[in-house]
Structure formats: structure tokens, C-alpha cells
Amino acid sequence: MAIDTSNTEPISIIPGDTVKWKRTLADYPASAGWALSYELLNAQHRYQIAASADGNAHHVVISPQTTQNYAPGAYDWRARITNADEVYTIATGRLTISPSFGAASDVRSHARRTLDAIEAVLEGRATSATAEYEINGRRLKYIPLNELHAMRSKYQREVAAEEGKSGPRGVSGRIVVRFGA
Structure with a gap:
């Protein structure tokens, strides 16, 4: 063709x-x-x-x-x-x-990459209650859990919009109606 x-x-x-x-x-x-x-x-x-x-x-x-x-x-x-x-x-x-499928690059959108990163941090946090630590004079402070959850909700909405869904649980925005005899 x-x-x-x-x-x-x-x-x-x-x-x-x-x-x-x-x-x-x-x-x-x-x-x-x-x-x-x-x-x-x-x-x-x-x-x-x-x-x-x-x-x-x-x-x-x-x-x-x-x-x-x-x-x-x-x-x-x-x-x-x-x-x-x-x-x-x-x-x-x-x-x-478009990104080439043959390239070894991440083709996820910014929102999807960010959401995946936030969820990975939240999963890792389940085993660590440390909010701040210092090693050799370098200090690292974690983002508070309530802020992470708020960011997660924001990016869930963005990803859902990109994927044509209305909410973070993957609920479609379509209404299906059936008429019967």
C-alpha cells in the first residue's frame, strides 16, 4: 500500500x-x-x-x-x-x-516520571522514619510526607489527564448507557 x-x-x-x-x-x-x-x-x-x-x-x-x-x-x-x-x-x-523506540531513552512524560519517582520515595519511606541526616558535613532533608502526598495527587491528576482518564484511580470519564426493549 x-x-x-x-x-x-x-x-x-x-x-x-x-x-x-x-x-x-x-x-x-x-x-x-x-x-x-x-x-x-x-x-x-x-x-x-x-x-x-x-x-x-x-x-x-x-x-x-x-x-x-x-x-x-x-x-x-x-x-x-x-x-x-x-x-x-x-x-x-x-x-x-517523537522519541525513537530503538533509542535507550525514557519515553515517559514528565508527569509520569515525576509520579513514579514520588511513589518510589513513598514506598522507600515506609521503612525509614528519618526526616533529616548529616554525613561528613553534608545535610539531607526529606520532603515531609504530607507534601509528598499532595504532590502525588497533583501528578496523578496530570497523568490521568494525559491518559484520557478522569481520576487517579483510572476511572474513565465516559458514561455508558444501554437502552433495552
């Missing part, structure tokens, strides 16, 4: 996938010498993508070998059109590069 080429820029990229789209720009046809390019940018990375001419249209293809090397995160992008000495930014947007 062939995948249709989109006529708009992607909103997300999965590393290791081929990414294609085509832009037809009436005021800047490729057949008249206009060249379309894209730049993806975030605080740590910058990627440049060039379109190729396809009649009057501009065709973008990013190979799986290229996308495999893209770092995950949110990126701002801009599309620029050039011809000789003329350069115009014609569009801007935002996209996300």
Missing part, C-alpha cells in the same frame, strides 16, 4: 520513517527557478531540508536514514523560498519529533 504525499507540512516526525509532502506555491513555482527549503530549530538542534522541483510544485522527501538521526523534541520550523537574490519566509510552524 502506498502512502499518499501530503500537501502540508507534518505536525510530527517519527525517527526512522520516510517523510514526504508537496507544496504548490502559485506565486513561487519551481519551474520558474524558485527553490523551497525548511529549517527545523530548537534550543539544541538545527536541521535543514531542501525541496526538489516537481513541475511547478516543490516536493520534500526526508529519508529514513536522515530522520533516524533527528533528536526528539519540539521544533519550530520555517519555510523559505529563494530565487537568485530574492528570499522570502512563506510559512512557519511547530512540529514534534
Whole structure:
């Protein structure tokens, strides 16, 4: 089965996938010498993508070998059109590069990682009543249990919202109704 080429820029990229789209720009046809390019940018990375001419249209293809090397995160992008000495930014947007399943990285959300860490601390606290200690002049103070429980509730709500659930116990927000004869 062939995948249709989109006529708009992607909103997300999965590393290791081929990414294609085509832009037809009436005021800047490729057949008249206009060249379309894209730049993806975030605080740590910058990627440049060039379109190729396809009649009057501009065709973008990013190979799986290229996308495999893209770092995950949110990126701002801009599309620029050039011809000789003329350069115009014609569009801007935002996209996300997903974490690669082949990478050894933690793909959990911030809320899920934080909730898991809080729960691990609470489980460890069950065996320790120490609130503060000092070793070789370095002092460590624990977060009080009531604050940990409050933080836990907050992050349970965030995780539930991310997962499409309404509460910390995994109760769905859906109401199921059955009509019988």
C-alpha cells in the first residue's frame, strides 16, 4: 500500500520513517527557478531540508536514514523560498519529533516520571522514619510526607489527564448507557 504525499507540512516526525509532502506555491513555482527549503530549530538542534522541483510544485522527501538521526523534541520550523537574490519566509510552524523506540531513552512524560519517582520515595519511606541526616558535613532533608502526598495527587491528576482518564484511580470519564426493549 502506498502512502499518499501530503500537501502540508507534518505536525510530527517519527525517527526512522520516510517523510514526504508537496507544496504548490502559485506565486513561487519551481519551474520558474524558485527553490523551497525548511529549517527545523530548537534550543539544541538545527536541521535543514531542501525541496526538489516537481513541475511547478516543490516536493520534500526526508529519508529514513536522515530522520533516524533527528533528536526528539519540539521544533519550530520555517519555510523559505529563494530565487537568485530574492528570499522570502512563506510559512512557519511547530512540529514534534517523537522519541525513537530503538533509542535507550525514557519515553515517559514528565508527569509520569515525576509520579513514579514520588511513589518510589513513598514506598522507600515506609521503612525509614528519618526526616533529616548529616554525613561528613553534608545535610539531607526529606520532603515531609504530607507534601509528598499532595504532590502525588497533583501528578496523578496530570497523568490521568494525559491518559484520557478522569481520576487517579483510572476511572474513565465516559458514561455508558444501554437502552433495552
